[in-house]
Amino acid sequence: xxxxDCSAGVGLGVVNSEIINHENYYVYEKCRQAEFxxxxxxEMDFCGVDEAxxxxxxxxxxxxxxxxxxxxxxxxxxxxLHPTWGILPPITENEFAPEVLFxxxxxxxxxxxxxxxLKNRFFLDRITMGDLLDAMCEKNIPLFLSPQDxxxxxxxxxKEFPNLTVIITNYGLWGSxxxxxxxxNAYKNVYIDTSDYQVIxxxxxxxxxxxxxxxxxxxxxxxxxxxxxIATLYGSKLKPExxxxxxxxxxxxxMSEVKL
Amino acid sequence: MNMTNPSALAKEFIExxxxxxxxxxxxxxxxxxxxxTYVSKANADEMVEMMDKTGIECCYCSPHSALHDTTIMxxxxxxxxxxxxxxxxxxxxxxxxxxxxxxxxxDDILNIEGYIGMKFLPTYHRYPLDGANYAEAFEFADKYGxxxxxxxxxxxxxxxxxxxxxxxxxxxxxxxxxxxxxxPGELDNSIEVxxxxxxxxxxxxxxxxxxxxxxxxxEKVGAxxxxxxxxxxxxxxxxxxxxxxxxxxxDDDKYKILRGNAxxxxxx
Numbered sequence: 001x002x003x004x005d006c007s008a009g010v011g012l013g014v015v016n017s018e019i020i021n022h023e024n025y026y027v028y029e030k031c032r033q034a035e036f037x038x039x040x041x042x043e044m045d046f047c048g049v050d051e052a053x054x055x056x057x058x059x060x061x062x063x064x065x066x067x068x069x070x071x072x073x074x075x076x077x078x079x080x081l082h083p084t085w086g087i088l089p090p091i092t093e094n095e096f097a098p099e100v101l102f103x104x105x106x107x108x109x110x111x112x113x114x115x116x117x118l119k120n121r122f123f124l125d126r127i128t129m130g131d132l133l134d135a136m137c138e139k140n141i142p143l144f145l146s147p148q149d150x151x152x153x154x155x156x157x158x159k160e161f162p163n164l165t166v167i168i169t170n171y172g173l174w175g176s177x178x179x180x181x182x183x184x185n186a187y188k189n190v191y192i193d194t195s196d197y198q199v200i201x202x203x204x205x206x207x208x209x210x211x212x213x214x215x216x217x218x219x220x221x222x223x224x225x226x227x228x229x230i231a232t233l234y235g236s237k238l239k240p241e242x243x244x245x246x247x248x249x250x251x252x253x254x255m256s257e258v259k260l
Numbered sequence: 261m262n263m264t265n266p267s268a269l270a271k272e273f274i275e276x277x278x279x280x281x282x283x284x285x286x287x288x289x290x291x292x293x294x295x296x297t298y299v300s301k302a303n304a305d306e307m308v309e310m311m312d313k314t315g316i317e318c319c320y321c322s323p324h325s326a327l328h329d330t331t332i333m334x335x336x337x338x339x340x341x342x343x344x345x346x347x348x349x350x351x352x353x354x355x356x357x358x359x360x361x362x363x364x365x366x367d368d369i370l371n372i373e374g375y376i377g378m379k380f381l382p383t384y385h386r387y388p389l390d391g392a393n394y395a396e397a398f399e400f401a402d403k404y405g406x407x408x409x410x411x412x413x414x415x416x417x418x419x420x421x422x423x424x425x426x427x428x429x430x431x432x433x434x435x436x437x438x439x440x441x442x443x444p445g446e447l448d449n450s451i452e453v454x455x456x457x458x459x460x461x462x463x464x465x466x467x468x469x470x471x472x473x474x475x476x477x478x479e480k481v482g483a484x485x486x487x488x489x490x491x492x493x494x495x496x497x498x499x500x501x502x503x504x505x506x507x508x509x510x511d512d513d514k515y516k517i518l519r520g521n522a523x524x525x526x527x528x
Binding site: 002003017019021022027028029030031032033043045046047048049050173174175177178181198199200201202204205221222223224225226227228229230231232234235236237 | 261262263264265270273274277278296297298299300301302310313314414415444445447448466467468469470471472473474475476492493494495496497498499500501502503504505506507508
């Protein structure tokens with residue numbers, strides 16, 4: 001079965017590692033990181049993961065622009081790695097205005113974006129990000145969001161941008177179904193990265209309610225390992241067609257709908 | 261693509277959605293619904309259904325009702341052990357805030373089929389492992405060579421950090437300590453304590469999910485001192501199994517972690 005990891009990190013974290021146990025609750029433990037793409041690829045080979053959408057950890061630990069550069073540099077080493085970039089408010093950093101950003105994305109093979117609003121001290125709302133998020137909706141560009149600073153941010157963003165494609169990632173150890181079920185139910189373009197979907201029978205229960213097209217396989221490496229999410233998927237014993245959609249089909253479809 | 265992981269056990273899991281070579285023993289589980297998380301399978305019957313699905317032979321268990329309700333105490337566990345004697349073994353929850361009540365029934369551990377030891381939850385009970393109210397329970401466990409699954413946490417936790425386990429283990433040599441979660445945030449300190457004492461073990465519960473943790477544990481303490489635990493029904497059995505099967509250790513070591521060590525620990 002083909003596996004495409006929707007979200008993995010390369011680079012060394014400033015702190016190894018800041019791990020989300022659940023929203024607003026961090027644990028700092030030393031994980032095995034992949035400083036460079038080669039190390040991530042070796043781990044992907046070991047676990048049978050074909051491709052990955054990656055970010056460089058300096059995007060969060062240092063600054064978005066530097067992290068974007070580093071992401072592209074590492075992703076350029078293999079056609080199995082696909083870069084994702086972070087965004088900032090265009091009103092302060094004009095390079096994130098859609099008319100500037102999107103051609104850059106196209107040139108660099110970037111099809112998905114990430115935002116860390118609280119870390120970078122801005123609101124992911126219409127006042128601050130309206131033009132960019134509207135344009136992302138129009139172009140079907142997915143935005144990776146983590147509720148590490150609270151779920152309200154994601155709820156509020158989607159209230160204002162209901163057509164935005166959002167992949168929820170890095171949501172921590174505790175089961176988060178009470179948060180993301182309502183989002184998946186209310187917004188047709190919300191997807192859940194399976195990397196943190198550890199709750200017992202979670203994938204089976206989710207698919208029985210929302211079908212098999214709203215989950216995307218992810219590792220959230222290095223906060224998580226690859227093996228846990230892979231085994232959880234096989235252990236769900238869903239029918240093969242569903243497993244294939246979650247393992248690679250859904251993320252392939254989402255990215256194929258991006259119009260840059 | 262084909263994985264380069266040479267593990268026959270990993271391949272077996274991929275083919276079957278469970279292990280076929282042997283049944284797994286989960287040394288750290290609970291039972292029942294709880295406040296923080298929605299779980300679709302939680303009571304004893306549902307847990308057995310999930311265990312069957314994932315190839316789990318037995319759960320060493322302390323239900324949420326025991327952890328957090330001092331009236332029912334260990335009643336739900338005892339019912340489950342009676343109904344499923346081969347599927348659930350028990351940790352007698354001891355709440356030090358009501359220690360007299362728990363001491364009164366302590367002999368149940370010896371008299372009721374299925375008990376293998378005790379469960380301590382110091383952080384949640386806001387009572388330190390080295391506090392006086394735990395003393396009699398430790399002495400009892402030491403006298404009979406019981407297993408104690410104790411919640412441990414890092415970040416300089418005032419109730420159950422590795423330093424507390426160190427103090428306990430230096431005094432009690434006959435009981436067997438499983439450091440629940442292996443004190444995330446202070447894994448290095450947990451490793452130090454486990455290497456210092458023959459009767460202290462690391463637990464994979466929760467911490468297994470991070471990249472490289474299983475490899476590190478095996479490298480630092482050896483596979484004989486690590487048990488597989490999941491916190492089920494908080495978490496799916498398969499996730500933790502995957503963390504082990506896709507680690508860079510031998511299948512022999514995987515067997516010890518997923519079954520062998522827990523099996524030995526439960527023998528008195």
